Amino acid sequence: MKVHARAPGKVIWFGEHFVVKGKPAIASAIDLYADVTIEPIDSDRVIIESRDKGVIYDYSRRGKPPRLLKPFKHVIDYIVGEGYTGRPRGIYARISSSIPVGAGLGSSAATLVAFTAAFLKYHGVPMDSNTVSKIAYEGEKIVHGKPSGIDNTVSTHGGFILYKQGVLQKIDYVWRDDYVLLVVDTGISRNTGHAVKRVLDRYNRVPNVMTKIYDAAEEIVYTALKYLRKGDFEQLGELMNIAHGLLASIGVSIKRIESIIHTALKQGASGAKLTGAGLGGCVLVLVRNDLLDRVSHSISRVSKKIRIFPVKPIGKGYSVRVYE
Numbered sequence: 487m488k489v490h491a492r493a494p495g496k497v498i499w500f501g502e503h504f505v506v507k508g509k510p511a512i513a514s515a516i517d518l519y520a521d522v523t524i525e526p527i528d529s530d531r532v533i534i535e536s537r538d539k540g541v542i543y544d545y546s547r548r549g550k551p552p553r554l555l556k557p558f559k560h561v562i563d564y565i566v567g568e569g570y571t572g573r574p575r576g577i578y579a580r581i582s583s584s585i586p587v588g589a590g591l592g593s594s595a596a597t598l599v600a601f602t603a604a605f606l607k608y609h610g611v612p613m614d615s616n617t618v619s620k621i622a623y624e625g626e627k628i629v630h631g632k633p634s635g636i637d638n639t640v641s642t643h644g645g646f647i648l649y650k651q652g653v654l655q656k657i658d659y660v661w662r663d664d665y666v667l668l669v670v671d672t673g674i675s676r677n678t679g680h681a682v683k684r685v686l687d688r689y690n691r692v693p694n695v696m697t698k699i700y701d702a703a704e705e706i707v708y709t710a711l712k713y714l715r716k717g718d719f720e721q722l723g724e725l726m727n728i729a730h731g732l733l734a735s736i737g738v739s740i741k742r743i744e745s746i747i748h749t750a751l752k753q754g755a756s757g758a759k760l761t762g763a764g765l766g767g768c769v770l771v772l773v774r775n776d777l778l779d780r781v782s783h784s785i786s787r788v789s790k791k792i793r794i795f796p797v798k799p800i801g802k803g804y805s806v807r808v809y810e
């Protein structure tokens with residue numbers, strides 16, 4: 487028997503950073519995926535391999551894993567420790583992903599969701615989405631310390647999610663096929679913790695001004711819900727532009743992000759904003775199909791480091807298949 491599981495990455499549409507102080511945020515799953523296959527091998531060993539990074543760990547030897555595979559070891563320990571399965575043996579798990587790493591697109595959560603689903607399925611454990619998400623979150627803690635849980639939730643359940651103070655709610659949306667969402671990787675890696683600290687420091691220095699910005703961000707989220715439900719993408723684009731202005735005002739934009747956004751809007755994109763922590767990472771660009779080539783071409787000329795991924799929000803989260 488061979489098991490293959492797949493789980494999507496995510497983008498934050500609205501509310502990043504403001505969410506840290508209890509404001510709402512909107513995120514969605516996108517059609518960039520992490521894949522995990524688990525196959526039997528002819529020995530007692532438990533091998534985990536990251537295909538993209540070329541790292542291998544033998545879980546059965548109980549040694550120290552390479553940093554990249556530590557969350558997966560932790561997930562197996564957790565699954566066994568909680569009694570979902572006995573000690574595993576005789577498997578080879580291969581992890582691969584088309585989600586850019588360290589760019590705020592939830593690549594670690596997606597690999598962990600796919601790994602958890604494949605592992606439970608292979609061992610015949612009945613599973614539901616909440617269990618998969620909960621176990622993947624245990625691995626996320628190893629990667630991110632104290633993550634909000636948005637990434638594993640979106641990757642598990644798919645669709646659009648409204649997140650506020652630890653409560654996640656699926657939201658209805660209409661996706662317009664005459665528009666494309668571009669995820670533009672600036673090629674500049676960033677550190678979420680550093681960006682969060684920078685914003686909180688500014689908040690503490692000028693709280694009276696910052697609270698007004700946070701209130702505006704909240705208003706944007708509730709207005710965006712309305713346009714998402716109606717499929718009014720021109721209005722949604724305008725909100726993205728305003729949201730980016732707020733993110734720049736709290737100090738997380740940088741020159742390359744601004745150049746990408748300026749170029750995209752000049753060429754006719756409906757909206758553009760940074761997504762996630764900022765100070766690098768990715769930019770979201772919402773563009774009408776007929777302007778796609780023009781906009782992409784101009785963005786790619788901003789820097790050689792830039793990578794552009796046309797993506798679609800997807801309603802479905804993880805999936806698992808068994809091959810006998």
Ligand code: PMV
Pocket residue numbers: 498501502503504505506589590591592633634678681682761762763764767
């Ligand atoms: O870039 P990411 O996916 O790590 O997003 C960070 C989002 C923040 O709001 C900046 C931090 C958080 O924990 O919500």
